Amino acid sequence: MSKIYFASDFHLGTPSYEASLLREKKIVRWLTEITPDCDQLFLLGDVFDFWYEYKTVVPKYYTRLFGKLASMTDAGIKIYFFKGNHDMWTFDYLTKEIGVEVVDEGWEGELHGKQFFVHHGDALGKGELAYKFIRSIFRSQLAIWLFHRLHPNAGIGLANYLSRTSRKKNSVKDELDIPLEQEYQYQFATDHSQTSNTHFYIFGHRHKPIDVPIGKKARLINLGDWINKFTYATLEEGNVTLHTYND
Ligand SMILES: [Mn+2]
Numbered sequence: 343m344s345k346i347y348f349a350s351d352f353h354l355g356t357p358s359y360e361a362s363l364l365r366e367k368k369i370v371r372w373l374t375e376i377t378p379d380c381d382q383l384f385l386l387g388d389v390f391d392f393w394y395e396y397k398t399v400v401p402k403y404y405t406r407l408f409g410k411l412a413s414m415t416d417a418g419i420k421i422y423f424f425k426g427n428h429d430m431w432t433f434d435y436l437t438k439e440i441g442v443e444v445v446d447e448g449w450e451g452e453l454h455g456k457q458f459f460v461h462h463g464d465a466l467g468k469g470e471l472a473y474k475f476i477r478s479i480f481r482s483q484l485a486i487w488l489f490h491r492l493h494p495n496a497g498i499g500l501a502n503y504l505s506r507t508s509r510k511k512n513s514v515k516d517e518l519d520i521p522l523e524q525e526y527q528y529q530f531a532t533d534h535s536q537t538s539n540t541h542f543y544i545f546g547h548r549h550k551p552i553d554v555p556i557g558k559k560a561r562l563i564n565l566g567d568w569i570n571k572f573t574y575a576t577l578e579e580g581n582v583t584l585h586t587y588n589d
Contacts, residue, residue, distance in 0.1 A: 345376075345381060346381055346384070346576060346578075347383045350389075350568075353390070354407065356506070358392040377417070381532045383414065383420070384424070384460060387420065387424040387547065388429060392427060394431045394501055400549045411440050423442040425447075430477075435549070449459060462545070462547050463545030464547045466527060470526070485537075544582070549566060
């Protein structure tokens with residue numbers, strides 16, 4: 343029986359080259375294990391702690407992950423690669439070389455007869471106006487054009503610095519044990535479900551594994567992360583469940 347898999351927030355590249363490489367190998371072991379029954383794979387963003395591709399240059403890391411993902415797409419597995427806030431500068435390299443479909447914002451559609459709303463999970467809903475403003479600048483053609491002008495050693499150095507700063511800020515937020523009703527992803531799904539027939543809201547970004555009902559017929563799932571939680575979700579026979587990978 344084929345399954346659909348969801349995972350998010352690997353943040354490869356952090357906190358150090360060595361630690362990231364160990365996690366990358368673990369991710370690849372997981373991908374090898376799921377390949378026999380994996381029909382589609384949704385990677386919900388922040389796969390990389392930083393990603394940027396120049397016209398002729400990409401960061402010189404992640405060969406194991408790329409090789410594994412390429413062999414999966416070669417075998418006919420559909421892979422969606424969502425842009426997170428750490429790897430929004432994903433252009434056509436991953437599509438061309440690895441064969442994944444890059445998703446710019448969110449994905450809505452039917453899977454196994456159920457309606458899905460899938461998103462990295464940042465910049466949803468009404469709040470976070472300052473963040474949304476910065477996000478739109480970073481995603482602008484002008485920012486991309488300017489970054490393209492920098493030598494990769496300078497550009498990637500700067501970006502790694504910015505990425506680290508952003509993660510420190512976010513990881514403080516992660517630790518906050520705020521009540522569910524105050525989680526903006528929960529608020530967003532609750533509002534959204536009033537006027538839609540969505541069954542499953544699947545998000546990453548918060549690094550906080552969550553599986554809760556939204557109203558009477560929907561559920562919100564946050565995928566957690568692969569920094570220290572190693573959590574992922576599966577869709578099997580119309581039902582989504584959260585799992586932890588232990589190897
Ligand atoms: Mn994120």
